Amino acid sequence: MNFAYWTGFVVLSFSFYIIWKVRQLLILLFTAxxxxxxxxxxxxxxxxxxxxxxxxxxxxxxxxxxxLLKFFLYIFYPSSEQFPELFLLVSQGIDRLTSPIHEFTMQLDPDLTKTFPSLDRIIEQLHPLFQRIAGQGLSVFYTTLGIPLTFLLLLILSLMLLVNPTAYRQGFIRLFPFFYRSRIDSALRKCDLFLKGELLALLFRMIIIFVLAFTGLSILKIPLSFTQALLIMILNLFPNIGPILSFIPPMAIASLETPLKSLIVLVIFILFYLTIRQIENRIITPLIIKSRISLPPGFILLSQVFFATFFGILGFLLATPLTIIISVLVKEIIVGDILDKWNSSYFLK
Incomplete structure (x- = not known):
């Protein structure tokens, strides 16, 4: 390797080192x-x-x-007062659901119950993990300017990007060689298009989830139906994990009345999510959102774990848009411009 190659390698390595050091600021910029x-x-x-x-x-x-103001004043704030009661009922319902399992294991072998962790033990084991992820992801908020000023910085960055996005876009494109700027511009347009489709799909999904959840819980006369529907809507912001967690509160509370009602809630929720999937695939995507990228659920789950490990809670929240952008860039640049054109003669040369 000559001097130019070594220089490029050192500059590239140093650039990756700088990016790693400021990764929390970069995730803040990506949020904006x-x-x-x-x-x-x-x-x-x-x-x-x-x-x-x-x-x-x-x-x-x-x-x-x-x-946003009306949402917090008239919907979220009144419902938040019922959250302590909701969490208490959920805890009692989980104890009610798990008690038959403990009784059954006690009849088989009393020592066998020690191998099944209780809810308190699971929470105790997961607490350090959640604390580390939250602390890592929010460290940028309290180690730079403090929480209020950092949120203000996030708001200002978002507004600055919104007022004149073309200038920032062209500035980013100019970081690449002249002959490759058109390809970068094309890749950014596709990223923008797919992000729009995913965000619109998320908005429609949350509205449908809230309406169906509130309607179903109200028909079944389950307590705190509105607060539960609001919690279910918030949990579904997180792909894969959110829908699974949203089953727990209504099932647990329904079990306080009868176990059969809890089973009915489970069946309704499964049908409920299947209905939402069909509405998305057959109505929303073809008629309203014509530009969506299909990502396997397992791939999204791995990306959530990966970005939560390196970026904390912000990485977990932004795992889906980050995965969309990376998949588009990999397909357009690495696969389209490198791997697809890398034939045997080029390799031998």
Whole structure:
């Protein structure tokens, strides 16, 4: 290897080292990019009606703040007062569900019950893991500017990206060689398109989940139906893990009345998620969201574990958009421009 190759290798290694050191700031920047990307599609919709971009941004920000304020004041805050009661009922319901298993194992072998961990023991074992992931992911909030100022920084970054996204986009593209800038621009357009599809699908999914969950729990006359539906909607922000966890509260609370009712809730929830999947695949995606990337559930689960390990709670929350962007870049750049064109003659040469 000559001097130029060694220089490039050292510069590349040093760049990866710097990126690793500032990875928490990069995940904060990526959060701002995702927020501004989602809001930018709303701004573009308003611009189609002839409204200038500045007024479109101002109108959208005002409307979003009003919606968020009303959500917290009239929906989330009143329901949050019922969360302690909800968690108490869930704990009692889980004890009710697990008690037949403990009684059965006691009849077989009293020592066998010691091998089955209790709910308190499971929480005690998972607490250090959750604390480490949360601390790692939120360390950027309390080690740089503090929590209030860092959230303010996140808001300012999102607004700056939203007001003039083209300037930042062109600045990023200029970091690449001239001959490759068109390919990078094309890959970024696809990332933007797929992110829009995924975020719109998530929005529709949450609305449908809340409506169906509240309707089903109300028909079954399960206590705290509205609060449970709100919790189920929030849990479904997390792919794979969220839908599984959302089964637990209604089943546990229903078991306090009759075990049969808990089984009915389980069956309804399975049908409920199958219905949502069919609505997404047959109605939402073909008619409303025509640009979505299909990711295997196992791949998303691995990405959640990977990004949570390196970036903490923010990495876990942003695992899906990060996976979408990485999969598009890998397909367009590594597979399309390198592997597909890497034939045997090129390799021998």
């Amino acid at each position: 990019v995702v927020i501004s990307n989602f809001l930018n599609h709303g701004v573009q919709t308003l611009q189609r009606f002839g409204i200038k971009r500045f007024y479109s941004v101002l109108l959208l920000i005002t409307f979003s703040l009003i919606i």
